[in-house]
Amino acid sequence: MTNKWAGRQSERGQGLVLGLLLGGTGQTKKKGREGLTDNLLDIDAYIEQAQEAERGKIHTIFLADALVTSDTAPKPGLEPVTLLSTLAAKTSRIGLIGSISTSFTEPYNLARQVLSLDHISKGRAGWNLVTSSAGEKNFGKALPAHDDRYAIAEEFAGVVQALWESWEPDAVSYDDNGRQVVDAGKVHRIDWNSRHFSVQGPLNVSRSPQDKPILAQAGSSAEGRQLGARVADVIFTTGLTETDPSIELYRDFKARASAYGRSPDSIKILPGVAPVIGSTDEEAKRFWRNVVDEIDFEEGRKSLASQFGGVDFEGIALDAEIPLDDLPQTADVQGRRSRFGVFRKLVESGKVRTVRDLIIYHSSGAGHWFPIGSVENIADQLQDRYERGATDGFNFLAFTLKYELGLSAVTDHLIPELQRRGIFHHDYRHETLRQNLGV
Template sequence: MTTKRQIKLATYLIGSGMHVASWRHPKAKPNASIDPSAYIEYAQIAEKGKFDIVFIADSLAVNKESHPQILNRFDPVVIITAMAAATKQIGIAGTSSTTYNEPYILARQFSSVDHVSGGRAGWNMVTTADATGETALNFNLEKHWEHDQRYERAEEFIDVVKGLWDSWEDDAFLYDKITGQFFDPEKMHELHYQGRYFSVKGPLNIARSKQGQPVIIQAGSSEPGQRLAARTAEVVFAHRDDIEEAKRFYKELKSRLPEYGRSEDELLILHGISPIVGETEEIAIEKYHELQKGIDPYEALKFVSGYMGNVDFSNYSLTTPAKKVEFPPVNSIQSQFFEMKKIINEENLTVGELYTRFFGAAKKDGFIGTPEQVADEMEKWFTERAADGFMIQFPLLPYDLEDFVNLVVPILQDRGLYRFEYEGDTLRENLGLKIPQNRFTLKN
């Protein structure tokens, strides 16, 4: 008996919202990025809407040329732990870097959150995109690692982490008060990993969780990023400019899975959208324009610069054709950089049009409108296999999230595209992912 495919939903939480000027909105809480109660409220609203995941991104340096709300924000592991304690079934996921971390510490942190949450944790694995190179200077390095070298390290890093998560068999801890046997030493395993970048003995000093291991999330779309995702990721966040590009990416990434002995249903692709919903299309568009009023054009361009090689847009007028801008070599998110360059050349955008085109709510897709219009667009992307679901970056929090939960979710449910209740208590159960078998029991 087959289960009908259903939309999966995650939401990207950042302060008062993803829109670069959200903090200036009359209804916004400007310091929401360091307010635990705000994040707890967002998580509870998303859980009411039966979302699969609430997600926290991260940065490890102050980049004044980026979204203002990343200048002042929590460590993701800390805030997802707080959200876990305030929710019951929704998955909680955070970003942590393979470039500026050690596998043992990260494995222990996320395994701890997985236990605290009852098996609802996810790790968004990044190699750290840093156009300015500032992060390296905070970690005793002179410069940011090169793109391909970061991915070489990441390949080893995830193997170490996943190996450490298998240190204990599921029934290793006996807690036998009569015999005095706390654990079965035959069911404890040392990793003894030796590679180019890491030498790790193990075992990890924490047992496997209710869901076995935290869910592995990634967003890399470059060639090394896709190889890593096809081998190890269970959820991938994607951002493509239109549905046809998204369908091509979806097909290409899924086609890589058999090479690693994996089936298509072992990896979910969630497409990034920024919906704004109104009772009428006119109301939704007015909400969008109200956000746009808060934009300082050059401040918004600072956000773009982080994806375009950290170019200084202040040297150009807003009417300058963007194809005339001199873009330095990029050592951050390469796939997004090249896609943006392609669009700039094809559409003859001006410098002043860049933020709205690439990062404004809904970009040029159909996610601003009535609940029915937004649901229609989501259904189209889902049924045409452009995505398995969506990573929703709400422009203004909590208001756009509340509107989506109250107005769009019921439509998706009535159409049979989305759950009425959670399938289980763990993130893996709700995503339809299997519990990974312990590698050491496989060898027995």
């Protein structure tokens, strides 16, 4: 088959930045065992995925987190920094970015944990800044309204970054006998005082091997965009199903960064994508039918409320149209506002009409873009969005990657195709995540 993109070099900088969201295990076959695993406590499965992603030269792992669990359908999981510390010892080049909430931790603890991970991994760590929409009953701490959470998060990020910079890069040295020497004059108190935080510092961990860990941010509401444009190195956005709105979102983030005096190139925009990949389009469609066939629609109905503004879908038939007039306006949602906005727009556009449609979208990509097709077809679509200025790269979501080929559909098939087109690197060029991301 003729590849219309073959040999073409990217006209945009370093090429695509690619990440992999590890929201759970099950995306690859376990070595030495048959079948797939859904054991969210199985460290061997996480290690296998991380090493597979590193073999594919993916820039970074993103680790999602859930601080609480459902009363009706509880699921176990692992705490992000503990898990990523293990993966740091089992990998050598791939980045390690963990989600940690600003709502239920303290800046000093977070700064210390992430910077420790950064030293353990020799400069490959990052923090995905998230605010929580639940957890107040578990942590015994009031949860502020949506806009207040983001105001607190901005102060929180400022404290963390000041702590990361409280040691000068050359504060620590070693004499000829290998003894550590610390220049106390190059270790500084930060004396941070703001509305929500009073932190003296300095941190008790020295400067990062990459100057400071990567700061990522996930959230596309107006408040989330402002925060990300001001402080983040990487923006993880919802992968919108249409290209033009993706271009608009990309330009908005870059313009906001410029307004804060930052270079637009200083942040990387990585929308989520959950591709369904086959050797042919027909095979990919068959894989997709398998995805839909395995959806538990009654369980899916129960999970919609947390993603859809608390709307109760229990009394609506699966094939009944969603009552748009009964849905709250996006600006009124206090939970996951940007994600709700994506789903509401799908309903408004008519692409999602019934509760069944909504559950399929939610179960398959959590609102993200899920293109279906052959390796070349998927590569065409990714390249088109990249070269039209809709993205700096993509964050692969594993919702659909556990079927058939597993993660190897990306690492063994899609990535080599992107490399042949000259839009993805063939190897890591640097030691640290910050350098490899080009930020």
